[in-house]
Amino acid sequence: MSLINVSNLSFSYDSSYDPIFENVSFQIDTDWKLGFTGRNGRGKTTFMNLLLGKYEYSGTISASVSFEYFPYHVEHKEHLTIDVIEEIYPEYVHWQIVRELNLLQVSEDVLYQPFELLSSGEQTKVMLAALFIKENRFLLIDEPTNHLDMHARKLVSEYLSKKKGFILVSHDRSFLDHCVDHILSINKTNIEIQKGNFSTWWENKKRQDEFELASDEKLRKDIKRLTDSARRTGGWSHEVEKSKNGTRNSGSKVDKGYIGHKAAKMMKRSKNLEQRQQSAIEEKSKLLKNIESAESLQIFQLDYHKKxxxxxxxxxxxxxxxxxxxxxxxxxxxxxxxxxxxxxxxxxxxxxxxxxxxxxxxxxxxxxxxxxxxxxxxxxxxxxxxxxxxxxxxxxxxxxxxxxxxxxxxxxxxxxxxxxxxxxxxxxxxxxxxxxxxxxxxxxxxxxxxxxxxxxxxxxxxxxxxxxxxxxxxxxxxxxxxxxxxxxxxxxxxxxxx
Incomplete structure (x- = not known):
């Protein structure tokens, strides 16, 4: 067991207006079976590429293991499958690859067929077998179910449930439930890790959203009160500073040294107060922003004259x-x-x-x-x-x-x-x-x-x-x-x- 530490990670694409990650920090245990979820475009595949060192980023990612990404790019699909496996992992041991194929219910005969002639499901299983014979690697498995039929998905989920040490990106609820023990979720404003499968995480997510929605009106009132207070606080020192150039009501000359000293103290106090209020505003606003929008859709079906x-x-x-x-x-x-x-x-x-x-x-x-x-x-x-x-x-x-x-x-x-x-x-x-x-x-x-x-x-x-x-x-x-x-x-x- 070891830890993957992510600290203050920030990243955005050069061609994009918006950051993918901003000051993100969390830890991953390399023994976990980690399901990775989040809405499309939130950065799941990008995060895997950052772990692989493909992009420059700010912050730190530290780990005592190497990372291995699935699916592999197969350059020569016309080669025999056994040769494709050797290209993926030159140090492979034959009996180990046969063992993994047996667990995935794939015949050893496929090793001596051209890779391109295998079904998409067989290709996926062969690459998973090659993936899991590598040692001291934390595995990054990116959407393995997209080319699997329902029977193959069940088989692969049972296979993964007996493994450990991976991040799995999948949007299939049943698949995730069967083979993960933690969920890494990219939310609107943060990244969180919870113990359990997808259904456990989703129930917790719904309860949290219900609580936040119930608190919505109170939160908005608190934000308005804090915003108004911060605005007033910011004006205090400004008004005091202006009085340096004015006169007392009695018409006597203003003591600018005294007023300046008073203004400086007031400015420092107001800035500290303003910063605390702003932090409170941001924290409360973050609660409102993390609720996932799932508004109802519509469909426009035409009526047909026949049954x-x-x-x-x-x-x-x-x-x-x-x-x-x-x-x-x-x-x-x-x-x-x-x-x-x-x-x-x-x-x-x-x-x-x-x-x-x-x-x-x-x-x-x-x-x-x-x-x-x-x-x-x-x-x-x-x-x-x-x-x-x-x-x-x-x-x-x-x-x-x-x-x-x-x-x-x-x-x-x-x-x-x-x-x-x-x-x-x-x-x-x-x-x-x-x-x-x-x-x-x-x-x-x-x-x-x-x-x-x-x-x-x-x-x-x-x-x-x-x-x-x-x-x-x-x-x-x-x-x-x-x-x-x-x-x-x-x-x-x-x-x-x-």
């Missing part, structure tokens, strides 16, 4: 000779919120694309009214660039509504001035979701919409879908989200509807 929107009967989709799904049958009716479930590669995204009108090679019966208006959220965000204003215009959506939704999803006004290409992964996904929420549609089709999106925003989106009950077809591997939102689940592996 049934889409029907698939014995549909099979192929890419060339490869069949990705076989004999799939289900119906989308008004008010349905259907989750497509299945392992990676089972054809979920292909089904969504077929329904959205993309040309696909398929057999079976597929019907969809040409008048049906669909709002689609894709997995891919690489095309996003330019200003939010230009994006709203090119998308044909109301700019004010679009930006209002982004504000509710924790975008600061400073973000509105930046190019979308500079946003974090979670912020880019929020742009796509805000666009979809701004569109008037009969059916919303979302393909893994929550990748990279912070937990609080996920809860907002959950509340929206439960409150407005739009017709929705979606693919998502966040277990809690699916359980809370879906009215039906279509399982592609067995083609069963529940």
């Amino acid at each position: 049934q929107l889409v029907e698939l009967e014995n549909v099979s989709i192929s890419y060339g000779l490869k069949k990705v799904c076989d004999n799939l049958s289900f119906v989308i009716e008004k008010g349905d919120r259907i989750a497509l479930s299945g392992k990676n590669g089972s054809g979920k995204s292909s089904i969504l694309k077929l329904i959205c009108g993309e040309e696909m090679q398929y057999t079976g019966q597929f019907s969809r009214d040409n008048q049906l208006k669909i709002s689609y959220v894709s997995q891919n965000t690489s095309h996003l660039q330019g200003s939010l204003t230009d994006y709203a215009i090119s998308s044909g959506i109301d700019e004010s509504l679009f930006k209002s939704i982004l504000r509710k999803l924790d975008f600061s006004r400073l973000q509105f001035e930046k190019d979308i290409s500079t946003y974090s992964g979670g912020q880019k996904k929020k742009v796509l979701i805000a666009k979809s929420l701004s569109e008037h549609a009969h059916l919303y089709v979302w393909d893994e919409p929550l990748n990279f999106i912070d937990v609080i925003s996920r809860m907002q989106i959950e509340e929206l879908l439960l409150g407005y009950a739009p017709t929705l077809l979606f693919v998502e591997h966040d277990r809690a989200f699916c359980e809370n939102v879906a009215t039906k689940i279509v399982e592609l592996d067995g083609n069963q509807e529940t």
Whole structure:
């Protein structure tokens, strides 16, 4: 066991107007299984890069261990997996990597296959195996779940629950609950560490927010009283100093030495008092600022003239000779919120694309009214660039509504001035979701919409879908989200509807 000490850490990007961290101090035990949470853009990945020494910063970070970051960058994906592992860790021991792969339920055979031919889930597990055979390292695991299906997430969470000595960034509540024993949270005005899993931290957070909201009126009155008092205090010495150049009421000459001495004492006293009052104001103001905003969102669904929107009967989709799904049958009716479930590669995204009108090679019966208006959220965000204003215009959506939704999803006004290409992964996904929420549609089709999106925003989106009950077809591997939102689940592996 050892400690990682962070003291008075401050950092901002050269191209940014606002600091990411300002005079932050805390300690981390290297034996902890630390879940790292905070809203998108708060600096989780940036903090990991600071630990890795990638950026210059002010303050100090001291540790007796080295840091190792996941996911690894694999330069030669065409190489055999065993060679990729050797590139990651030249000193690896073969039996150790096999042991870790067995724990992750990955066959040893994958070591002798080209890395690029492995599924995204297998690639993730291979890199995690390479990560955990390194010794005397504190591991920085950045969003490992984004390419894992629900089954793989459960498996990896069980694997991590038996490990220690890591920071884990994940926005999947169920995943975090199963494998961490502390939470590191980046809040609006501070960074805090609590013992327990995500659910424990969230309950404490809600209680704290409720207490602060209940104290809101009193705090605001206290701040106003202290501000008024500080303003009066600041004026005392100023008035005394002015009297040096005046005269007494009796008309006799003023003793400027006496008045100057009195003014100096008064000035010192007032400045000390003013500083204490200002500190009290800042401390009380900080309480009000740390409440996370999670305002309600809205959705603008068009009414459809038929009960049934889409029907698939014995549909099979192929890419060339490869069949990705076989004999799939289900119906989308008004008010349905259907989750497509299945392992990676089972054809979920292909089904969504077929329904959205993309040309696909398929057999079976597929019907969809040409008048049906669909709002689609894709997995891919690489095309996003330019200003939010230009994006709203090119998308044909109301700019004010679009930006209002982004504000509710924790975008600061400073973000509105930046190019979308500079946003974090979670912020880019929020742009796509805000666009979809701004569109008037009969059916919303979302393909893994929550990748990279912070937990609080996920809860907002959950509340929206439960409150407005739009017709929705979606693919998502966040277990809690699916359980809370879906009215039906279509399982592609067995083609069963529940």
